[in-house]
Structures are given as C-alpha cells and as structure tokens.
Amino acid sequence: MSDRYELFLTCPKGLEGLLIEEAVGLGLEEAREHTSAIRGSADMETAYRLCLWSRLANRVLLVLKRFPMKDAEDLYQGVLDVDWQDHMVADGTLAVEFSGHGSGIDNTHFGALKVKDAIVDKLRTPTGERPSIDKISPDLRIHLRLDRGEAILSLDLSGHSLHQRGYRLQQGAAPLKENLAAAILIRAGWPRIAAEGGALADPMCGVGTFLVEAGMIAADMAPNLNRVHWGFDAWLGHVPALWKKLHQEASARAEAGLARPPLWIRGYEADPRLIQPARNNIERAGLSEWIKVYQGEVATFEPRPDQNQKGLVICNPPYGERLGDEASLLYLYQNLGERLRQSCLNWEAAVFTGAPDLGKRMGIRSHKQYSFWNGALPCKLLLIKVLPDQFVTGERRTPEQRQLEREQAEAQAQAVAEAPKFNKNGNPIKPAPIPAPVVEQARLSEGGQMFANRLQKNLKQLGKWARREGVDCYRVYDADMPEYSLAIDLYHDWVHVQEYAAPKSVDPEKAQARLFDALAAIPQALNVDKSRVIIKRRERQSGTKQYERQSAQGQFTEVSEGGVKLLVNLTDYLDTGLFLDHRPMRLRIQKEAAGKRFLNLFCYTATASVHAAKGGARTTTSVDLSKTYLDWARRNLSLNGFSDKNRLEQGDVMAWLETCRDEFDLIFIDPPTFSNSKRMEGVFDVQRDHVQLLDLAVARLAPGGVLYFSNNFRKFQLDEHLATRYAVEEISAQTLDPDFARNSKIHRAWKISAR
Structure with missing residues (x-):
C-alpha cells in the first residue's frame, strides 16, 4: 500500500475556504477547493490527525481508486479490480453511499448496488463467506462519487459524520450543527480572542453548542477526542500504534489546556426547559469548570466578567422563514442591539442569522458580513465592533458628544480594572458608580417616523375619549394608512398588533420593510416596552380559524370595561377573548338587562353575559360549542362574583335552540361567518342559515x-323577508364607538322583536 493518499474532506456548503486553511495547517498538501469539499494529499498520520482535529469537516475520505466509466459495467469492473482483501475480511460488514449521476446511472440506489455487488463478488470465498450490509455501524463505509464520467472510490475514515462530537445528546428545536458553530466562531475571531484571554457570552445559547465549541477551542481540545467508534477501526490498513500516539498527544494537550485558569464563558437562555440539557451537554464535553449557563431574557442580558476584560458576544437568534414569523422577532433583534450598545461597549459581536433584514434593525452597524448555509437556508454572519461610532441612532452627534461617550466608556473600563478594595471585615467596597454612556434609540426610517406620527395623533385623540369614558381597551389604529396594513389595539398597558396579509400584487420585500418600519415605531410612539407588544398575522380566511390555538402560554390579563372585569389572552389565539368593536353592544345589553332573562348564543367567552349580570339580569344562559371558551366564560363570570344564576351550555346552537323550551326577554346573537366543527352536524354558514337561526331564536x-x-x-345581506314577520331595525351606526368610526364595516347589527 502507498505511503501517501489522496484525501477528500466534505463539509457544509460555504465552509470550504475555512476548511482548506484548517486542513493545510494540519498537514494536508496540494489542497484544492470543491463544492462542499476540499481535496489534497497526505500520509496516514495526517489523515488520522484530520479525523481527530478537524472542527469543520463532515467526513475524511481516503481515495482508493479513480477510474473512467461509461456505463454500469465499467462501474462494476472498476470496483472489482480493487484488492478488497487488503481492506476488509470476507465476512465483514459494509455500507455503500453513491453520489452523482450520468454514464447510464441516474439512480443512486442502483449505483450503490453495483458497487456492493462488485465488493461482495471479489471477497466471496469458496465456502460461501461474503460481506453483508450494515447501514448503521458497518466495518467499512464506502463512498463512490461520479463526477463527469470519472468514478472516485473512497473509504470513509470518519464513520459517523465528524460534526457529531458526542456531547450533544440533548438539543433544542433548531440547533446548529457543531462544525457550523465552530466555523462561525473561527470567522468571528474567537481563536484570537481566546488566546488573548478574552471572554465569551451567548445571550441565546439554547443547548450550548457555541459555548462548548468555544470552550474546546480555548482549552485546545481536539473536537473528536472522545469519539468511541471510527470508520477505520476494522479497516485492514489501519495502523493502531500511529493512531494511539496521536490520540495520546491530543489527550495530553487537552489535559494541559484544561489545567489553565478557565476563560469566562457564559450562556443565557430564556427557555427554562433548555437550561439542564445545556448543562448536561457541557458536562459531557468535560467543560463544566469553564462554562456556566443561566436562565435569562435577552432584554436583561448583561455580561459581567470578573475583571476588566473584553471578549465576544455570539448568538444565533431565531429567524422565521415566513414574513409573519420574522415580524414577531423584530423586537428580539432590537433588544439584542440595545443590550450590545448598553452593556458590551468595546466588545466584539457575531450575529448569525437567516434574516439579515432583522439584523439591520439592531441599531448597530456590522463591519463585515460572511455568507453561510444552515442546511438549505442561506444565512449571514454579521461581525460587529461594539463602539459608539457604529451605533445607528436617532440623531447625529457632534464630535464633542462622541468624545464624551468615549471618555465615559474609558472611565467605566478604568473603574472595573482597578484592584478591588476591602473593608476591615474582608468585604469588597463597591466603587462609586460611573455614569453609563447615553444610548439613543435606533433611528426610525422616514416611513417609520410617518407611521409613528399617525399613531401619536390617534393616541392623543382617542386617549382623551377613552379616559373620559373609562375605556381600558380600544383600537388605536386600523390600517389608516393603506401601505401599513395593521390593526393595533391597546389592552391596558399591552399592545396587540395584527398584521393583515398583503395582497399578492405587493412586492413581499417592500411589504416586509414597511412592516418592520411600523413595528419599530410602535413602542416609541405608544411609549410602551417592546416586551409588551404582541404581534400576530391575520390571513384572509373564512370560518373559525381565529379561534384556533396559536400558542400555549396560558397567560391571562385582567382588563376592565363598563364596571366589569374581563380576562383576555393576548398570545394563544388569533383573537383575544374580547371583541373590542362590540363594546357599545355589550354596554347596551348591560343597561337593558335589569330583571330580564338573558340568552347569549355563540357566546365565545361570555363577555356579554357578564355585562348582563352586571346590569341586574335575573338569569343568564350562554351557549357555545367550545369547552375551552365556556371554561373561559366561567372564569369571567366568577371574576365578577356572578357564578350563581348564570348557566353555561355546551352544544351546537342550532340543535340547542330546536330542543329549548325556555323563554328569554333579551337575546344576543353574534355568530361566526362559517363553522364546521367536528362536534356539530353539518356546516353553519351565516348567510345561508341566518333565517333559520333567527326564526328559532325569536321563537x-x-x-x-x-x-x-x-x-x-x-x-352579509339580511334576508328581506324577515321584515315581513318581525320588527327589524338596523342599528349598526349606534354600535360603533370612536375607535371604530373609521371602519364602519367592522360589523353590522340589528334589533329584532316579534310583531
């Protein structure tokens, strides 16, 4: 066998340049780039070293043979000509992976089958012994790559992909692969920062992949030091003594690295369910003394190294693939930018994102950007120097202001750097606080400022009315400006935003930019914290999709209206449990309910029933098909002390009316446009079925x-024949308060009674 080999190292798309630098540093010669791979030549020691030390490769493939092929027979003969008895025993196991097409082979499964047949036929013994297939843990994993009429036959020295380090047995919803995380750290300059004794913080650490990869780099740990099974374990060309030597050297380096004083490496994660999995992964990697993980929101993240040291803030914020998903993450990116500007002066930052437009909303410029692929998703790595000159702020600052900011930052650093003083009891004396540099809000775009002006104007006008009338929840904006198609409601000190899907004729990128402009303006214009802004997307739809569960946070907020208390849920459903446009109708019912028997059909959360009870109704009966909303209704009634004489009925309204024999003095019906619940027979359509519904109810x-x-x-069109049987009066205009006056089509309402 030859002393030198041709090697192929595969990697995620976009990592080729970094991988070639790493591999050359580990001894690979004559290195060249390919798509998602590099190739070069090396001796066996270098091949082993690449397996052990490459932080970026997926696989290390040792080329056994190259040969031209025109058809499947050429493929079979080319593989058959290899001396397979030099590589595996006759009764061993193998797996074959085939890539590429052409030369009469357009099916990779067929190609792999021909390769397997050739190997099996070559090794079959007179007694019938032959290799068998094991796709999970074979003795040898063989690759054949077909490239423009040439077959490249290789042995996989890695076994399982090298990104599988073995420490991450628990992971979050969308984890980065370990080698991609390592590549991002390298691009971000972490090896240099770690060598200088710098710190590292990840404010959205998930299960700790960045943290562990950073710790291994800082501690000089080979990424695959603890791997148990290798692709070369059963290979007859394996040189155990050489491998043992290299492994012992790597173990010694890791031991020496871990014996050094640990760097300050910290992770923060908002989701409490991920804290223990992250700590478990860190412990499996042997880095518990180096890395600590805490629970915390991005908005409160603040790195606090023990000494005056700088470092790297690195994170992979979530990013949505749909417009509505991205919108809900805008404030997360803004919070990240604010924390960088306020708490990480003079640090470096690296933000890896699949939503670069969101990255631009952090209020701080990146000085470099690199393209990566996270699986099939194109991503950007934004590198940032956290310096005042890089801040994108609301106003231009004078040179004197910039100089003052620099002096404040230097004074802050000086105070931290000073040796701590202790009192006679041995307790540290805290130094006098240094004023933090002024950090301005991110600048609004021209469109964002225009939107903010409109919001402030609406708030000024409607706020006076709301305070005068004691209204706690109201709509402050309803697509007043067509290019900013949102509905914005105030629920006490919360803001509920619904984005209406833009028509297909609108450029999605322009729609996205306008949406981000508007969302950036909302907290400033309404003077609310971004954490109290809830964003949802409302598609054009029929039926009861607004009632379907969107989340499962289960957080209820108490609001007041007309002297009653009501519970709203701003996160879990498209609607909140309180239809704001029906406020005048609920208050009318409250005024008219004294001593009456009240019936609320399609009652939803029974807010109208609570108002009726408040107005002195003798009894209330509320009917709905949903147990979830009837439970909510029960809580609303109980919250106001109206548990007695207030009946809740679960059932299909039409069927319930057909069997009901009770009489009522006051009835309210607000049906859905369309309903096809599994609990009801047939389908309810308000236009088709409203006559039957009203006949049953009037009875x-x-x-x-x-x-x-x-x-x-x-x-909707009310059937004209109803007016011949009943007294019918349209009262739509009387059921609109000022916050819905600009949207007169929000609903229509009628007063109906028997003649």
Whole structure:
C-alpha cells in the first residue's frame, strides 16, 4: 500500500475556504477547493490527525481508486479490480453511499448496488463467506462519487459524520450543527480572542453548542477526542500504534489546556426547559469548570466578567422563514442591539442569522458580513465592533458628544480594572458608580417616523375619549394608512398588533420593510416596552380559524370595561377573548338587562353575559360549542362574583335552540361567518342559515322581548323577508364607538322583536 493518499474532506456548503486553511495547517498538501469539499494529499498520520482535529469537516475520505466509466459495467469492473482483501475480511460488514449521476446511472440506489455487488463478488470465498450490509455501524463505509464520467472510490475514515462530537445528546428545536458553530466562531475571531484571554457570552445559547465549541477551542481540545467508534477501526490498513500516539498527544494537550485558569464563558437562555440539557451537554464535553449557563431574557442580558476584560458576544437568534414569523422577532433583534450598545461597549459581536433584514434593525452597524448555509437556508454572519461610532441612532452627534461617550466608556473600563478594595471585615467596597454612556434609540426610517406620527395623533385623540369614558381597551389604529396594513389595539398597558396579509400584487420585500418600519415605531410612539407588544398575522380566511390555538402560554390579563372585569389572552389565539368593536353592544345589553332573562348564543367567552349580570339580569344562559371558551366564560363570570344564576351550555346552537323550551326577554346573537366543527352536524354558514337561526331564536322570545343580531361578514345581506314577520331595525351606526368610526364595516347589527 502507498505511503501517501489522496484525501477528500466534505463539509457544509460555504465552509470550504475555512476548511482548506484548517486542513493545510494540519498537514494536508496540494489542497484544492470543491463544492462542499476540499481535496489534497497526505500520509496516514495526517489523515488520522484530520479525523481527530478537524472542527469543520463532515467526513475524511481516503481515495482508493479513480477510474473512467461509461456505463454500469465499467462501474462494476472498476470496483472489482480493487484488492478488497487488503481492506476488509470476507465476512465483514459494509455500507455503500453513491453520489452523482450520468454514464447510464441516474439512480443512486442502483449505483450503490453495483458497487456492493462488485465488493461482495471479489471477497466471496469458496465456502460461501461474503460481506453483508450494515447501514448503521458497518466495518467499512464506502463512498463512490461520479463526477463527469470519472468514478472516485473512497473509504470513509470518519464513520459517523465528524460534526457529531458526542456531547450533544440533548438539543433544542433548531440547533446548529457543531462544525457550523465552530466555523462561525473561527470567522468571528474567537481563536484570537481566546488566546488573548478574552471572554465569551451567548445571550441565546439554547443547548450550548457555541459555548462548548468555544470552550474546546480555548482549552485546545481536539473536537473528536472522545469519539468511541471510527470508520477505520476494522479497516485492514489501519495502523493502531500511529493512531494511539496521536490520540495520546491530543489527550495530553487537552489535559494541559484544561489545567489553565478557565476563560469566562457564559450562556443565557430564556427557555427554562433548555437550561439542564445545556448543562448536561457541557458536562459531557468535560467543560463544566469553564462554562456556566443561566436562565435569562435577552432584554436583561448583561455580561459581567470578573475583571476588566473584553471578549465576544455570539448568538444565533431565531429567524422565521415566513414574513409573519420574522415580524414577531423584530423586537428580539432590537433588544439584542440595545443590550450590545448598553452593556458590551468595546466588545466584539457575531450575529448569525437567516434574516439579515432583522439584523439591520439592531441599531448597530456590522463591519463585515460572511455568507453561510444552515442546511438549505442561506444565512449571514454579521461581525460587529461594539463602539459608539457604529451605533445607528436617532440623531447625529457632534464630535464633542462622541468624545464624551468615549471618555465615559474609558472611565467605566478604568473603574472595573482597578484592584478591588476591602473593608476591615474582608468585604469588597463597591466603587462609586460611573455614569453609563447615553444610548439613543435606533433611528426610525422616514416611513417609520410617518407611521409613528399617525399613531401619536390617534393616541392623543382617542386617549382623551377613552379616559373620559373609562375605556381600558380600544383600537388605536386600523390600517389608516393603506401601505401599513395593521390593526393595533391597546389592552391596558399591552399592545396587540395584527398584521393583515398583503395582497399578492405587493412586492413581499417592500411589504416586509414597511412592516418592520411600523413595528419599530410602535413602542416609541405608544411609549410602551417592546416586551409588551404582541404581534400576530391575520390571513384572509373564512370560518373559525381565529379561534384556533396559536400558542400555549396560558397567560391571562385582567382588563376592565363598563364596571366589569374581563380576562383576555393576548398570545394563544388569533383573537383575544374580547371583541373590542362590540363594546357599545355589550354596554347596551348591560343597561337593558335589569330583571330580564338573558340568552347569549355563540357566546365565545361570555363577555356579554357578564355585562348582563352586571346590569341586574335575573338569569343568564350562554351557549357555545367550545369547552375551552365556556371554561373561559366561567372564569369571567366568577371574576365578577356572578357564578350563581348564570348557566353555561355546551352544544351546537342550532340543535340547542330546536330542543329549548325556555323563554328569554333579551337575546344576543353574534355568530361566526362559517363553522364546521367536528362536534356539530353539518356546516353553519351565516348567510345561508341566518333565517333559520333567527326564526328559532325569536321563537324563544318572551312577549315584549328583544333580540340583538350582529355579525362581521362584510358581504352579509339580511334576508328581506324577515321584515315581513318581525320588527327589524338596523342599528349598526349606534354600535360603533370612536375607535371604530373609521371602519364602519367592522360589523353590522340589528334589533329584532316579534310583531
């Protein structure tokens, strides 16, 4: 066998340049780049070293043979001509992976089968012994790559992909592969920063992949030092003594590295469910003394090294693949930018994102950007120097202001650097606080400022009305400016934002930019913290999609209206449990309910029933098909002390009315446009079925009783024949408060009674 070999090292797309630098440093010669791979020549010692030390490669492939091929027979003969008895025993196991197409082979499974047949036929013994297939843990893993009529036959020295270091047995929803995380750290300059004794912090650490990879780099640990199984273990060309020597050298280096004083490496994660998995991964990597993980939100993240040291903030914020997903993450990126500007002066930062437009919203410029691929998703690595000159702020600063900021930053660093003083009891004396540099809010775009102006104008006008009328929740903006198609509601000190999907005729990138401009303006214009802004996306739809669960946070907020307390849930459903446009109708019911028997059909969370009870209703009956909303209704009634004489009925409204024999003095019906729940027979369509619904309901009215009917189907037309049987009066204009006056089509309402 030859003393030198041709090697192929595969890697994720975009890492080729970094991998070639790493591999050359480890001894690879005549190195050349390919797509998602590099190649070169090396001796066996270098091949082993690459397996052990490469932080970036997926696989190390040792080329056994190259040969031209025109068809499947050429493929079979080329593989058959290899001296397979030099590589594996006759009764061993193998797996074959085939890539490429052409030369009459357009099916990779067929290609792999021909390779397997050739190896098996070569090694078959007169007694019938032959290799068998084991796709999970074979003795040898063989690769054949077909490239423009040439077959490249290789042995996989790695076994399982080298990114599988073995420490990450627990992972989050969307983890980075370990070698991609290592590549990002290298691009971000972490090896240099670590060599200088710098710190590292990840404010969104997940299960700790960045932290562990950074710790291994800083401690000089070979990334695959603890791997148990290798692709060369059963290879007959394996040189155990050489491998043992290299492994012992790597172990000694790791032991020496870990014996040094540990660097300050910290991770922070908002999701408490990920804290223990992260700590477990760190412990498996042998880095518990170097790395600590804490629970914390990005908005409160603040690195606090023990000494005056600088370092690297690195993170992979979540990024949505749909426009609506990205919108909900805008404030996360803004919070990250704020924390960098306020708490990480003179540090470096690296933000890896699949949503570069969100990265631009951090309010701080990147001085370099690199392209990567996270699987099939194109991503950017934004490198940032956290210096005042890089901040994107609301106003231009004078040179004197910039100089003052620099002096403040230097004074802050000086105070931390001074040796701590201790009192006679041995307790440290805290130095006098140094004023933090002024950090301005990120500058709004021209469109964002225009949107903010409109919001502030609406808030000024509607706020006076709301305070005068004691209204706690109201709509402050409803697509007033067509290019900013949002509905914005205030719920006490929370803001609920619904983005209406843009028409297909609108350029998605322009729609996205406008949305981000508007969302950036909301906290400033309404003077609320970004953490109290909830963002949702409302598609054009029919039916009851607004009732479907969007999340499972289960967080309820108490608000007030007309002297009653109501519970809203701003996160879990598209709607919140309180239809703001029906406020005047609920207050009308409250005024008219005294001594009456009240029926609330399609009651939702029974807010109208609470108002009726508040107004002195003799009894209330609330009917809905959803157990979830009836439980919510029960909580609303109980919150106001109205548990008695207030009945909740679960059932299909139409079927319930057909069997009901009770009479009611006041009835309210606000049906969905469309419903096809599994619990009901057939399908309810308000346009088709409203006559039958109203006939059934009016039949339950006591003499002199009143029925209020409302719905929000824009194309709805009340059947004209109803007016021949009942007294019908449209009262839509009377059921709109000032916050919905600019959207008169939000709903229509009628007052109906028997003649």
